[in-house]
Amino acid sequence: MKKPKLSYDFALTLGAVGLMFLLSLLCLASTFYFKWAGLGHVPPVEKQGFEELFNRLAAPVLAGLLLVLAICVPKRLLSTRGLNRLALFLGVLFLVGWFYQGWRLALLLVLIPTALLQILTLVLLCSGKRLRFCYEGFWAQLGSCLLHLGLILFALTVLLISYFGFWAPLFWTSAVLITSGLICSWFKG
């Protein structure tokens, strides 16, 4: 088993683990709230308040995860100082979006640059540039890139679905990316 080289990487991973744990607690809380509020047999309109509440609660956690991802992805391209500045910039962007028009715009403002950075990483990796990853092997690295890009696109699909009915191409692209990412990183890596 390889010893980790960068404590920065380890800290990021722990941050991601903590945020994911928080998200899972939120999911758990929502199931109990659903039962407690007796929302099982009410018309969809009456559930809107409950959904909006949990969307609002989940948005900062999701944004935190995206920020960690936004740092994780370009760490293969930028220095530590550059990464911190980027994270700060995205954090400010999220807050501005939130105050200006709520959590939907805030998440969108973080998701789009994160997706672009991930695409850039993917292109650089495929063009043969040597990037810094936690693990070795082209297929494992490609798998990680595809998987994370797929997850970002899936989050975009969920976010945009209420604005555009044209969700299918984005969703199926994300599904193909996630599936091929999992195959590359585990079954070829």
Next chain:
Amino acid sequence: MDILALSEAQHFLSLVGPWWERLLVLEALAGLILLFYPFKDKKGLTSLGWSFLVVTSLTLGLGFVSLCYLHLAIHHSVVLSLPAKTGEMLNHWLSQWSSQASVHLPPYDPYHPPRFAPPPWLGDEKYLFWFLGYAILCLWAWKRAPWGLTRRLLLALVSIQLALLGLVFHPLSHPLPGFFEEISLWWAPLSPAQRVGLFLKLYPRLLFYYNAPYMWVHPPLLLLAYAALEIFFVACVSMFWIKDLQVERLAYVFARPGYFSLTLGMLLGFPWALEAWGGNWWWDPKIASSLMMWVVFSTYLHARLYLSRKGMWNFTAFLGILSFSAMLFTVVASYLFGGQHTVH
């Protein structure tokens, strides 16, 4: 309508089902004896445990084949056919309704009337499919897990599942109670208006649930993920007592297909949910708990990257156990919390 094939299949299951379920209970008892029997050497548990798993897999496999027979009979027999004039009336009405509604129902084809084709993991049948998957995966895990504790834990879960199938779920002796209750009226003497009314109740259920293409991929992928997660759980529990990289490797070997199957299964549920329910389901208890399971599972995979760091061995094992607990919670959520996936 030829319901003879269906009656024969139901008669066959009513004869075979109770005996098959009693056999499962006996096998569960045999598993318990194996579990607590103080074998003097490793060979006893290895060979007897292996034989037990082979017999169990075969028993469950035969049960599953019997269920497939019933489902073939349903496909052959349960057809929503209407008299020609009623069909024309219905199509006229459907064309008017479709122009106003957001959900589109295809017109009735008198030459190919809608025919039920439910997959063999409906209702409590899903437990048979899931536990069969687990028994088969156990055969694969048995050779990779040379430790007594891990093997005994694998056997313990098999025994619990056999007892649940034989004593609680009864997938063969009482197959598909919900489905048969739903369609039973179709064979009753009804007026044309009543038949059209019933048709309009059953037709969307047939299209969006029983015969939905997603029904053939979304549930089995999740059930296979659950089966892999169980072996992953056994390995994670073992990690607290066996500080051997091989046991961690065993956990990861089963975590990989489990996570793959879970992710793909959940993804394929997304377009199906949009098609069948529209957009108002994101925080539904079953979906939120599935998401929780997936997130905890992802947490394990991230933490595992730093396994060699101090304290991470036990932490990853703990996350593995937490993933399994989240899976159990997800299964129970359908019964306790209501919502779109509710069982009752």
